[in-house]
Amino acid sequence: MAEGAAKQVAERGQGGRMKAELGGVVVLDFGGQYTQLIARRIREQQVFSAVLPCTAPVEEIQRFEPAGIVLSGGPSSVYDSDAPKCDPKVLALGIPVLGICYGMQWITHTLGGKVEKAERREYGRAQLKVDCAGGPESSPLFAGAPSALRIWNSHGDHVRALPAGFRALGHTENAVAAMEDCKRKIYATQFHVEVKHTDRGTELLRNFLFNVCKAEPKWSGAAFIEETVEAIRTKVGSKRAICALSGGVDSTVAAVLVHRAMGDRLTNIFVNTGLLRKNEFETTLEMLRDRLKLHVIGVDASDRFLAQLKGITDPEEKRRRIGREFIAVFAEQAQKLQAGEAHGEIAYLVQGTLYPDVIESVSVKGPSATIKTHHNVGGLPEEMPFALIEPLRDLFKDEVRRIGKELGLPSEVLVKHPFPGPGLAVRLLGEVSRTHLVTLREADAIVVEEIRKAGLYEKVWQAFAVLLPIRSVGVMGDFRTYGLTVAVRVVESDDAMTADWVKLPADVLERISTRIVNEVPGVTRVVYDVSSKPPGTIEWE
Numbered sequence: 336m337a338e339g340a341a342k343q344v345a346e347r348g349q350g351g352r353m354k355a356e357l358g359g360v361v362v363l364d365f366g367g368q369y370t371q372l373i374a375r376r377i378r379e380q381q382v383f384s385a386v387l388p389c390t391a392p393v394e395e396i397q398r399f400e401p402a403g404i405v406l407s408g409g410p411s412s413v414y415d416s417d418a419p420k421c422d423p424k425v426l427a428l429g430i431p432v433l434g435i436c437y438g439m440q441w442i443t444h445t446l447g448g449k450v451e452k453a454e455r456r457e458y459g460r461a462q463l464k465v466d467c468a469g470g471p472e473s474s475p476l477f478a479g480a481p482s483a484l485r486i487w488n489s490h491g492d493h494v495r496a497l498p499a500g501f502r503a504l505g506h507t508e509n510a511v512a513a514m515e516d517c518k519r520k521i522y523a524t525q526f527h528v529e530v531k532h533t534d535r536g537t538e539l540l541r542n543f544l545f546n547v548c549k550a551e552p553k554w555s556g557a558a559f560i561e562e563t564v565e566a567i568r569t570k571v572g573s574k575r576a577i578c579a580l581s582g583g584v585d586s587t588v589a590a591v592l593v594h595r596a597m598g599d600r601l602t603n604i605f606v607n608t609g610l611l612r613k614n615e616f617e618t619t620l621e622m623l624r625d626r627l628k629l630h631v632i633g634v635d636a637s638d639r640f641l642a643q644l645k646g647i648t649d650p651e652e653k654r655r656r657i658g659r660e661f662i663a664v665f666a667e668q669a670q671k672l673q674a675g676e677a678h679g680e681i682a683y684l685v686q687g688t689l690y691p692d693v694i695e696s697v698s699v700k701g702p703s704a705t706i707k708t709h710h711n712v713g714g715l716p717e718e719m720p721f722a723l724i725e726p727l728r729d730l731f732k733d734e735v736r737r738i739g740k741e742l743g744l745p746s747e748v749l750v751k752h753p754f755p756g757p758g759l760a761v762r763l764l765g766e767v768s769r770t771h772l773v774t775l776r777e778a779d780a781i782v783v784e785e786i787r788k789a790g791l792y793e794k795v796w797q798a799f800a801v802l803l804p805i806r807s808v809g810v811m812g813d814f815r816t817y818g819l820t821v822a823v824r825v826v827e828s829d830d831a832m833t834a835d836w837v838k839l840p841a842d843v844l845e846r847i848s849t850r851i852v853n854e855v856p857g858v859t860r861v862v863y864d865v866s867s868k869p870p871g872t873i874e875w876e
């Protein structure tokens with residue numbers, strides 16, 4: 336475990352988890368594309384859920400005192416030499432287990448059944464027949480379901496022979512689709528209950544949660560806030576904390592939560608990296624101070640960041656330098672505060688880390704691959720003498736928005752689009768210069784304004800401009816021009832793990848394009864990005 340995480344667990348007291356996190360479901364991740372969706376679906380039933388890598392030690396799982404464990408899907412075959420594995424003890428804890436897809440195959444393989452390559456890969460919709468003796472009602476998992484269901488599959492291997500003690504609950508044309516061992520409380524489906532395309536998937540999951548696990552539906556925003564505030568209070572005692580605030584939803588919700596627990600013993604630091612959007616530093620600072628009543632120090636460090644970026648074109652190098660400079664600025668401010676502080680030691684650092692940040696950045700250790708280094712995770716805590724407070728670490732963005740609403744945050748904060756820590760530096764391809772930053776800021780402001788005017792801002796995940804170092808020929812008035820290109824990127828997404836480009840109405844595109852070319856000096860051409868993620872990422876760098 337990383338030092339920061341170990342510190343955090345230790346600070347949370349016995350068992351290391353907050354009360355609201357106990358009695359939920361631990362989802363063990365085998366690298367499946369739907370793992371987060373499983374956790375989300377469980378929370379939608381007001382049952383807390385946390386995702387851990389499949390390699391998590393049993394003791395770490397037990398800290399949650401879970402009512403159930405779900406084993407996710409995954410891209411591997413149990414016969415691969417590097418096939419992901421759990422500790423087989425998870426099947427013998429007496430805690431109900433639900434294996435989904437690869438999870439079912441791993442259970443079968445581990446308990447002595449047989450898994451084999453399917454002759455025909457099952458992908459997409461299939462028909463399931465619940466053909467066990469006694470029909471659906473005889474199984475706690477299928478109770479209330481009809482005996483024929485349309486389900487969603489995505490697997491290349493399937494279960495050929497069940498492990499001893501199991502019975503098959505249903506079949507598709509090609510394979511065993513579900514099985515159970517009620518005595519050991521182990522259940523499994525070859526199909527994905529978490530995917531909307533599976534009929535009655537939610538009911539099956541509810542059956543597992545409430546019939547099998549006897550979980551209590553007690554996870555709500557209000558309960559989360561109350562318990563988090565209480566836990567922070569107990570943890571920090573009379574010490575002080577600092578927070579790197581960006582004005583985005585995550586760090587603002589985290590700061591407001593912690594502020595509730597410790598008032599002005601929390602000092603927030605908001606750094607102007609020079610890579611923010613038009614007027615963003617001033618308006619955000621005003622909102623944080625005047626409307627949210629947070630204690631915020633605004634630091635204008637633009638020159639330092641721009642100096643660091645001189646001559647740098649590689650995106651990951653830009654991220655590294657911005658991350659490093661950010662730590663330097665932050666550390667200086669913390670030192671200043673510490674030196675001038677008469678009211679107690681600053682011992683904690685608050686971060687608005689969300690679950691998807693954790694998974695995208697640390698997944699090198701688990702089954703899925705890291706795509707980009709997102710600098711708002713990692714970095715800071717390792718190098719500083721602070722313990723972490725990360726109240727949102729197990730949550731998804733929409734859950735954080737709900738918590739923010741419950742905390743009374745203004746809607747403009749809650750609906751704000753995500754903005755990357757390295758800011759405009761990763762939306763300006765090639766070297767970052769002051770002139771190009773001005774150009775990009777103006778173009779970006781037009782995109783956002785027109786998206787708002789069209790009533791689309793709250794419907795899309797992100798909408799922004801990217802400045803390309805590509806010059807093309809244009810004609811303005813009677814003159815030939817040779818100017819820059821702006822790409823417009825508007826995407827829909829649930830959690831930024833996948834995204835679709837938005838089919839914007841032609842008149843909106845037209846207004847954006849006309850305004851940018853007319854109002855932003857130096858730009859001759861506007862293009863619209865029609866790539867989805869995957870294969871494209873949301874940001875261009």
Ligand code: XMP
Pocket residue numbers: 654706707708709710711753754755756757797831868871872873874875876
């Ligand atoms: P990608 O481009 O990886 O973006 O599809 C997924 C989400 O993450 C944001 N993003 C970042 N956030 N630091 C951040 O704090 C970064 O370096 C970074 N890169 C991308 C992006 O805006 C999108 O919401």
